[in-house]
Amino acid sequence: MTPLLQIDGLHVAFGARDRWREVVRGVDLRIAPGEVVGLVGESGSGKSLTALSIMRLLPPGARVSSGRITFAGTDLATLSNRAINARRGGDIGMIFQDPLTALNPAIAVGRQIVDSLRTHQELGRKAAWARAVELLNLVGIHRPAERAHAYAHELSGGMRQRVMTALAVCNDPKLLIADEPTTALDVTVQAQVIAMLDRIRRELGIAVLFISHNLDLVAGIVDRVSVMYAGRVVESGAVEDVFDTPWHPYTRQLLRCIPRLDGKTGPMPTIPGLPPRLGTELPGCAFASRCQVAQERCSLEMPPMRRKDGHLSVCWETPT
Amino acid sequence: MSETLLELKSIRKEYRLRQPLVRRLRGEPKPSVVAVDGVSLAVPKGAVFGLVGESGSGKSTLAQIMVRLIKPTSGQLSFRGEDVLRMNSASLRAFRHGVQMVFQDTGSSLNPRKRVGQTVAEALAARGATAAELPRLLDRVGLDVTLAGRFPHELSGGQRQRVGIARALAMAPELLVADEPVSALDVSLQGQIINLLQELNAELGLTIVLISHDLAVVARVCSALAVMRQGQVVEEGIPQQVLRSPRHAYTQSLLAAVPRGLDGRRGADRVANAPTKE
Numbered sequence: 035m036t037p038l039l040q041i042d043g044l045h046v047a048f049g050a051r052d053r054w055r056e057v058v059r060g061v062d063l064r065i066a067p068g069e070v071v072g073l074v075g076e077s078g079s080g081k082s083l084t085a086l087s088i089m090r091l092l093p094p095g096a097r098v099s100s101g102r103i104t105f106a107g108t109d110l111a112t113l114s115n116r117a118i119n120a121r122r123g124g125d126i127g128m129i130f131q132d133p134l135t136a137l138n139p140a141i142a143v144g145r146q147i148v149d150s151l152r153t154h155q156e157l158g159r160k161a162a163w164a165r166a167v168e169l170l171n172l173v174g175i176h177r178p179a180e181r182a183h184a185y186a187h188e189l190s191g192g193m194r195q196r197v198m199t200a201l202a203v204c205n206d207p208k209l210l211i212a213d214e215p216t217t218a219l220d221v222t223v224q225a226q227v228i229a230m231l232d233r234i235r236r237e238l239g240i241a242v243l244f245i246s247h248n249l250d251l252v253a254g255i256v257d258r259v260s261v262m263y264a265g266r267v268v269e270s271g272a273v274e275d276v277f278d279t280p281w282h283p284y285t286r287q288l289l290r291c292i293p294r295l296d297g298k299t300g301p302m303p304t305i306p307g308l309p310p311r312l313g314t315e316l317p318g319c320a321f322a323s324r325c326q327v328a329q330e331r332c333s334l335e336m337p338p339m340r341r342k343d344g345h346l347s348v349c350w351e352t353p354t
Numbered sequence: 355m356s357e358t359l360l361e362l363k364s365i366r367k368e369y370r371l372r373q374p375l376v377r378r379l380r381g382e383p384k385p386s387v388v389a390v391d392g393v394s395l396a397v398p399k400g401a402v403f404g405l406v407g408e409s410g411s412g413k414s415t416l417a418q419i420m421v422r423l424i425k426p427t428s429g430q431l432s433f434r435g436e437d438v439l440r441m442n443s444a445s446l447r448a449f450r451h452g453v454q455m456v457f458q459d460t461g462s463s464l465n466p467r468k469r470v471g472q473t474v475a476e477a478l479a480a481r482g483a484t485a486a487e488l489p490r491l492l493d494r495v496g497l498d499v500t501l502a503g504r505f506p507h508e509l510s511g512g513q514r515q516r517v518g519i520a521r522a523l524a525m526a527p528e529l530l531v532a533d534e535p536v537s538a539l540d541v542s543l544q545g546q547i548i549n550l551l552q553e554l555n556a557e558l559g560l561t562i563v564l565i566s567h568d569l570a571v572v573a574r575v576c577s578a579l580a581v582m583r584q585g586q587v588v589e590e591g592i593p594q595q596v597l598r599s600p601r602h603a604y605t606q607s608l609l610a611a612v613p614r615g616l617d618g619r620r621g622a623d624r625v626a627n628a629p630t631k632e
Contacts, residue, residue, distance in 0.1 A: 291541050
């Protein structure tokens with residue numbers, strides 16, 4: 035199948051004039067129509083910048099230094115501002131971590147959905163309002179006709195994230211980008227929002243790029259997962275493969291670190307050390323200094339990419 | 355180990371809301387929000403005591419009452435058998451030295467315009483200790499001494515949290531109240547901070563109250579835990595027991611909501627049936 039979204043060799047750099055520091059260093063990513071792909075990594079790994087590059091929403095001071103992002107056959111970099119604006123909230127919906135800053139505090143939530151609907155579709159006011167209420171119902175908001183008149187601050191965190199979802203899917207997007215959508219929520223609410231997202235994307239047949247630092251959470255809803263470390267994808271594959279037989283030492287160590295309800299006590303497993311500072315140029319593998327199985331050449335030479343049946347890992351170690 | 359260090363009896367904290375004058379004149383009852391609603395807890399000396407709950411459950415309010423940053427509306431609070439709420443200023447000062455707090459957000463709990471070494475040195479000076487102790491203290495929390503000259507924004511989140519712990523330790527406290535110390539940190543770094551707290555407990559005999567919304571973390575390191583909901587303690591016990599057979603429905607829903615990786619995928623229906631809060 036031709037991918038809906040295809041990212042090839044994406045590099046993103048921060049800087050000014052002649053001093054640019056790369057923070058995303060050659061990310062490849064493919065999402066098929068209707069597929070759910072997870073992008074996992076620690077803060078500073080470049081996962082959010084990768085997502086923002088798709089929508090051309092990089093913060094000031096950051097730029098795509100090389101690479102290609104194709105969406106449904108179109109190179110997004112070549113689009114005019116007007117054309118990319120039509121994509122944002124149209125073909126591509128986005129949900130952010132903090133719905134309180136993403137929603138307009140001075141406009142009722144129903145009205146915000148109406149505005150988005152009428153920007154992208156030919157719809158009368160009444161029809162748009164009716165559709166907004168329908169969407170609020172779809173994302174699991176009780177008494178949607180009433181709640182449509184509410185302002186963001188009058189809703190709980192979970193409800194706000196449901197409103198964000200309604201807003202993101204209101205124009206039947208083909209792709210939904212969800213950047214840490216549940217990180218600010220309590221665990222029970224997180225579970226509900228995840229279940230809601232999963233139901234919506236099945237019902238509407240939307241492809242999802244799900245970004246999170248929580249591997250266990252991602253595993254619950256994605257088909258494939260890519261693990262990022264210091265600006266690179268170090269492992270990717272079907273979610274079962276990556277979890278059951280992680281190849282890259284970073285993925286293995288990260289999986290061990292996640293606190294689980296397994297009845298174990300005593301010291302928690304950790305990854306010693308710290309990730310390299312943003313933009314540091316390293317000749318070899320960026321994880322080498324924290325890796326338990328690192329050899330001498332790891333920090334001297336970039337490891338090769340090894341792949342088998344759609345599972346790939348960037349490491350000198352040969353996967354077994 | 356059965357000696358109680360900190361004891362709370364029927365602690366209640368109400369916040370009065372503003373009432374329009376007309377309603378007050380009509381003699382309507384004053385509106386209020388109950389943040390903590392009759393909590394009794396005993397923290398044993400030398401324990402790592404876990405306090406679990408979601409946002410709005412009152413756990414942070416309770417933490418601030420424990421260190422007497424806020425006064426409860428009613429109830430009793432005693433530290434080493436002494437009534438904290440009726441202390442004179444001299445013994446209150448001693449209490450404040452003996453009880454220290456570590457906060458979640460190191461971005462706002464450290465002075466951004468002070469070098470972190472100075473921040474810790476000031477705490478040392480407040481106890482009457484000399485700055486000569488600084489290197490040993492930084493080393494104890496796993497910070498390189500060369501970082502003392504840095505500003506908070508030049509450090510990573512994990513390093514900043516170590517500074518926060520060093521500042522608390524500078525007072526040589528008996529009790530450390532840690533309010534969500536790792537929830538802002540990446541998974542790979544959470545363990546480092548939690549392990550540090552465990553070491554301090556084991557090596558210095560420091561009693562720790564660990565407040566977290568993450569049941570898995572609390573269950574792993576605590577010797578006792580309490581689950582809070584809507585200002586009340588709904589379940590209390592030894593972690594392994596609570597995990598194996600939670601008695602309260604709320605604890606069960608908390609347990610069910612913890613992401614379980616692939617296992618969660620294989621039994622996703624359980625999550626969909628979790629009771630709603632909204």
